[in-house]
Amino acid sequence: MKTVDLSVNIGKLKLNNPILLASGTVGYGNEISDFIDLNILGGIITKSISLKPRKGNKPQRIVETSSGMLNAIGLANVGLEEFINEKVPFLAKYNVPIICNIAASSIEEYVECVKVLNDEETIKAFEINVSCPNVKDGGLQFGNNLSMVGKITEQVRSATNKTIIMKLSPNVSYIAEFAKVCKENGADAVSAINTLVGTAFNINTRKPKLSNIFGGLSGPAIKPIALAKVLEIHRNVDIPIIGVGGIMNWQDVIEFMIAGASAIQIGTLNFIDPTASLSILKGLNDYCIERNIESISQLTGSYILE
Amino acid sequence: MKTVDLSVNIGKLKLNNPILLASGTVGYGNEISDFIDLNILGGIITKSISLKPRKGNKPQRIVETSSGMLNAIGLANVGLEEFINEKVPFLAKYNVPIICNIAASSIEEYVECVKVLNDEETIKAFEINVSCPNVKDGGLQFGNNLSMVGKITEQVRSATNKTIIMKLSPNVSYIAEFAKVCKENGADAVSAINTLVGTAFNINTRKPKLSNIFGGLSGPAIKPIALAKVLEIHRNVDIPIIGVGGIMNWQDVIEFMIAGASAIQIGTLNFIDPTASLSILKGLNDYCIERNIESISQLTGSYILE
Amino acid sequence: MLIINSPVVELSEIQKGIFLQKIKSPEIANGILPGQFLNIKVSEGFTPLLRRPFSICDVEDDNIFLMFNIYGEGTRILACKHIGDMINILGPLGKGYNFEDEFDIAVIIAGGLGAAPFPYLARKLKDRKEIISFIGGRSKSEVIRYNIPNSLVATEDGSDGFKGNVVQLFENEIRNYFNKSIKVFGCGPNGMLKALSDSVKKLSSEDYNIKCEISTESAMACGFGICQGCPIQDANNPEHYHLICKDGPVFNINDVVL
Amino acid sequence: MLIINSPVVELSEIQKGIFLQKIKSPEIANGILPGQFLNIKVSEGFTPLLRRPFSICDVEDDNIFLMFNIYGEGTRILACKHIGDMINILGPLGKGYNFEDEFDIAVIIAGGLGAAPFPYLARKLKDRKEIISFIGGRSKSEVIRYNIPNSLVATEDGSDGFKGNVVQLFENEIRNYFNKSIKVFGCGPNGMLKALSDSVKKLSSEDYNIKCEISTESAMACGFGICQGCPIQDANNPEHYHLICKDGPVFNINDVVL
C-alpha cells in the first residue's frame, strides 16, 4: 500500500497530521484519552486558560439548535496555576503537540499567561482566544476591534518565540482584515472560526434559555460560514489558517483544506464521537491515495475558481 | 371561542397579522397563490427589484447544507418596468399589503426606484435591501458600511412618505449600530436578518459548488443568530424590528416576537411548505388564547432577562 | 399543483440499486403528464431541509410510481419507507413532454436514471405511435430497461449491447428512418443531452425530419418557480434564463444551452 | 467508558407513554452501577446533533434497560426503534448511588420519570436491605411503579394514594423509623429534590439518622466531562461548580445547591 504524508506545518510547528482538537471541546485531554490514543492526533488545544481560575456561567450553559448548539460556558477553567501543576504533567506523558489556548480580559493578562507558560516544554504553541463571545467583560470587544487584536498580537509576540496562533471571531464584517493585522504583528497563524453569537428563548417562561442570554453557535450549522471565512482569509492574506467550525467527517476536513486551511480543528464532534479522529484520519489517507496526492499539504488552498 | 387580536403595526403600516413572506422566497406572489389565499397573510414582500432587469448568476445557484441552504441567485429579477406592468396588477387583486423590496448598486438607483414606485397604490411600503451578500458590485459593501446605510436611508426617506424598512445584513460586528443609523435617518423599521455569507466546495472537482463562489445561508441553521441580532437591536435601539431567519413554525414566530420582533418573515420555509402560514396563524392564535394574551403585539420584546 | 400526503403501497428493487415506489395518490395520478415531476418531502421534520424532485415514472389507475437510486441522504430515507408510510408530495410540477403533436415515430433516449420518465410516456404513446427506444449506461448494471418498449442498449464498456454511447447508437439506427417524421424524447446526464443536441442538429442539417424534447435537471429549492434557483440558459436570448422547474424540466432541445 | 453499538432486543410500553427498551449489551451490562447513565446517539446522522442521556434503569444478564417517555425529537426517534436496530451507546457515565455504606433501611423516593434508576438499585439492594419506596406523580397516570418494591404512592391531585407531594408522604411515614439508620435515594424533578433537601435537613435536625443521595439532571453536550456544560453549584464552595455528568449525576444532597 502506498503511504501518504499527512504531516502539515503551521509556521515552524510541524504536526503529524492536520487534525487538532479544538479548545473547549476536549478539556485538558484526560477524559478523551479514555477513548483514543492522543498520540494519533496532530495536536491538542487545551481549554482556554486564564490567569486566575474562572467559575464560569450559571446553568443553563448548553442549548441544542438545528444542526448546532449554543454554549455559554463562560470560560470556566482551572486557572494558570492548577493548569501547570495538574494538567500539563498529564499531557506531558504524550508525544503530541500541545497548544495552549489563552483567554484574558486585558492585554497584560495575555502577556503574563504567555510568559509563565513559555517555559513549559510540553506547550508547543499558543492559541490566543480574542473571540470568545460569551464573556461579558472581554471576548466580544477584543475580537471585534481591529487595533486591539493588533496590539494583543504584538505584545504576545514579544513575550514568546513559540508559535502564536490568533483565534479569530466570525462576528465581524471582514475577517481578512483581522488576519492581516495578526500577520503584520507577528502571528504565525490564525484559527477561523470561533463560535457565532446566538440566542434562544423559552416561549413559556419568556426567558433566554442560557443564563448568559447570548451563547456561541457551533456545529454543522455553521460550516458554510466557517468555510467562507477561511476562503476569505486565504484569498487576501498570506498566513497559515487553521480551519474550524462544523467539521463532522473527513469530507469536511478536505473541504476546509481546499478552501485554504493548513490544518483543522474538531470541536463539537468530540462531544458526540470522541473517537472521530480515527475514522477521519483513515478517510484523509484514502482520499489522498485514490487521487495520488503524496502530501496532504498540497490540498491547502487548492480550490479552482474557474 | 375567544378571539385574539393578531394585528401588528410597523410604524404607520398596519398588518392584520405578523406574518410576512420574505423577499426572494415568494417571487411576485403568483405561484404561491396556487397554494394559499394571499389575503390571509400579514403582507408580502416582493423579490428584490432593480431599475433594470437582472439575469442573475449562472447555475449552480442553490446548495443544501446542514439545516440550511446557500443561495446565490444574484438578484435575478424582471426589472422595474415589467414589475409595474406585469406583476403589480396581479398583486393589486388582493387585499394584502405589498411591500416592495429594492436592490440597487448606487444610491441614485435606490432613489429612482422608490420615486417610480411611489405612485403605485398597491405598494404600501419599501424594504431596502442593502445587505444581499451575493452581488459583487453592491450588496456586501453597502450593508457593511455604516455611513452608506445612513445615506441610503436618508435619500430614500426624502423620496417617499411610505413606510421604509431597512433590511440589515448580519455580516457585521454590531448590527444595532446599523439599526441606529437607520432610525436616525428616518427609517420606520428594520428587517433582521438577511442571509449570512457562506460557501461550499465539491471535494472531487475542488470547485465551489456555487458559480458565484459565495452564497447566502438561510434556514433553521441561522435561527439562533437571527434571534441574537433581533435581541441586540431591541435592547439598543427604539425601532420596530421585523424578524427573519430560520422560522419554521409558530413556536419560532413567538420566539422572535419575545426577542423583540414586531412582525416576522417566512423565507426558506416557503420552498418546503408554501401553506405554512396557515398552521402558523393557528398556532399563534392558540398560544395567545391559552395564555390570555389579547393582542399578539404585547409579545414584542416581552423577554424576561431575570 | 397541490400538497398531499399519500401512502406507499409497494416498494420494489427492480434491479440492483434501482427502487420503484408505488404510491396511492388519485389526486396526483389524475392530473399528471409524462415528463412532469413531483417535489417530495422525504422526512417529517426538516432533515434534509429541502424537498427532492422526482420524475413521474408511471401512473396506473390511482397509483403513481417513482423510480430512484440511493444517491444521498434523501433517497436513502425514501428507500427505507415501509408500506403504509405517508409521503408528502408537492405537484404535479413543470411542463412535461408534448407527445400529441404530429410525428410518425417516437424515439426514446434514456441514459442511466434518465429512464425514469419513460414508462409513463410509453404507456401514453403505445397504442398510437411506433416507439423505438435507446437505453444507455456506463455498464450493464446501469442499464434500466424497466417498461421501456422496443429497446436497443448501448454501454460505454460494451458489457451490454452496442459498445459506445447511446447517442451514437441512436444516430446509427435512425438512418433507417430518413423519410419518417421523428420525435425524440431524451432524458439523461448532461453529457448525453449535449451529444444528443449535436446529433439532432447534424441530422436536421441532413434534412431529417426530426424534433427533440429533453428533460433537464438542476439543484432545486422550491420546484415551482419562487426561488429562482434552477436556471438554464435560453438559447435564443443571451439575457434570459429559463427556470427548469417551471418552464421545464422538458424543453425543446433547441431552446436551451446545455 | 466505551462507545458501542448494541441491538434492541425488546421494546415495551409499560404504561401509557412510558417505554422500556431492552438492549443486549454485555459490555455495558457488566460494568455499570445503579445511578450511572448512558449517553445515547438516537440516530445515525447528526440529527438531533447531541446524544441524549438516560439513566441505567435495570440490568439483567447481558441486557440493559432504558426507561423513557416521549419528550421531544430524540425520545420520539428512540421509541420508534425496531427489534434488531442498533443503538449507539456511550458509557457507563458518571458516579452512581453508593449503596454499600452502612444503613438499615433504604428509602427510594421517585418523582415521575425519576423512577428510572430504581429498578436496578432495588435489584442490587433487595436481598440485603429493607426497602421502602415512595413514588410520586402529578396524577395517577404519571406514577411509575415498575419494579420498585414496597411502594407507597402520592399524587398531587389525589387520584392515586396520598394526596400531596411525595416528600410530604415520605416525611409522614419516616416518623415510624426514628431509631433506624436511613439512607434515602432520590430522583425526580428539581422541585421535588429541593423539597427533599429541606425535609432531610429538618429530619437531621430532629436527630434522625438519615443520609441522602440524589440524582440530578442538566442539559448536557458530552456527558463525560469535556464540555463543562452541566454545572451544579457546590454547596460548600461558592466559587466552585460540580459537573453533573462527571462528579454526579448522583450527589450527597448536602453537597449541591438545588
Ligand SMILES: Cc1cc2nc3c(=O)[nH]c(=O)nc-3n(C[C@H](O)[C@H](O)[C@H](O)COP(=O)(O)OP(=O)(O)OC[C@H]3O[C@@H](n4cnc5c(N)ncnc54)[C@H](O)[C@@H]3O)c2cc1C
Ligand atoms: C426534475 C427532476 C427530476 C428528477 N427525477 C429523478 C428520478 O425520477 N429519479 C431519481 O433517482 N432522481 C431524479 N432526480 C434527481 C434527484 O432529485 C436527486 O437524485 C435527489 O435529489 C438526490 O437526493 P439525495 O438526498 O439522495 O442526495 P443528496 O446528495 O443528499 O442531495 C442532493 C442535493 O443535491 C442537490 N441536487 C440535486 N440535483 C442536483 C443537480 N442536478 N445538480 C446539483 N445539485 C443537485 C439537491 O438540491 C440536494 O440538496 C430528478 C431531479 C430533477 C431536477
Ligand SMILES: Cc1cc2nc3c(=O)[nH]c(=O)nc-3n(C[C@H](O)[C@H](O)[C@H](O)COP(=O)(O)OP(=O)(O)OC[C@H]3O[C@@H](n4cnc5c(N)ncnc54)[C@H](O)[C@@H]3O)c2cc1C
Ligand atoms: C443523567 C440524566 C439521566 C436521565 N435519565 C433519563 C431517563 O432514564 N429517562 C428519561 O426519559 N429521561 C432521562 N433524562 C432526561 C432525558 O435526557 C431527556 O428526556 C432527553 O434528553 C429528551 O430528549 P428529546 O430529544 O426527546 O427532547 P428535546 O426537547 O428534543 O431535547 C431535549 C433537549 O433539551 C436538553 N435538555 C435535556 N435535559 C435538560 C434539562 N434538564 N434542562 C435543560 N435542557 C435539557 C438537551 O440538551 C436536549 O438538547 C435524563 C437526563 C440526565 C441528564
Ligand SMILES: Cc1cc2nc3c(=O)[nH]c(=O)nc-3n(C[C@H](O)[C@H](O)[C@H](O)COP(=O)(O)O)c2cc1C
Ligand atoms: C462547549 C464549547 C466550549 C468552547 N470553549 C472554547 C474556549 O474555551 N476557547 C476557545 O477558543 N474556543 C472555545 N470553543 C469554540 C471551539 O473551539 C470552536 O471554535 C467552535 O466550537 C467551532 O467549531 P465546531 O463547530 O467544530 O464546534 C468552544 C466551543 C464549544 C462548543
Ligand SMILES: Cc1cc2nc3c(=O)[nH]c(=O)nc-3n(C[C@H](O)[C@H](O)[C@H](O)COP(=O)(O)O)c2cc1C
Ligand atoms: C433563494 C433566496 C432568495 C432570496 N432573495 C432575496 C432578495 O432578493 N432580497 C432580499 O432582501 N432577501 C432575499 N433573500 C433573503 C430572505 O428574504 C431572508 O432574509 C433569508 O432567507 C433568511 O430567512 P429564512 O432563513 O427564513 O429563509 C433570499 C433568500 C433565499 C433563500
Ligand code: FES
Ligand atoms: S426550483 Fe425554485 S424556481 Fe425552480
Ligand code: FES
Ligand atoms: S455534559 Fe459535558 S461536561 Fe458534563
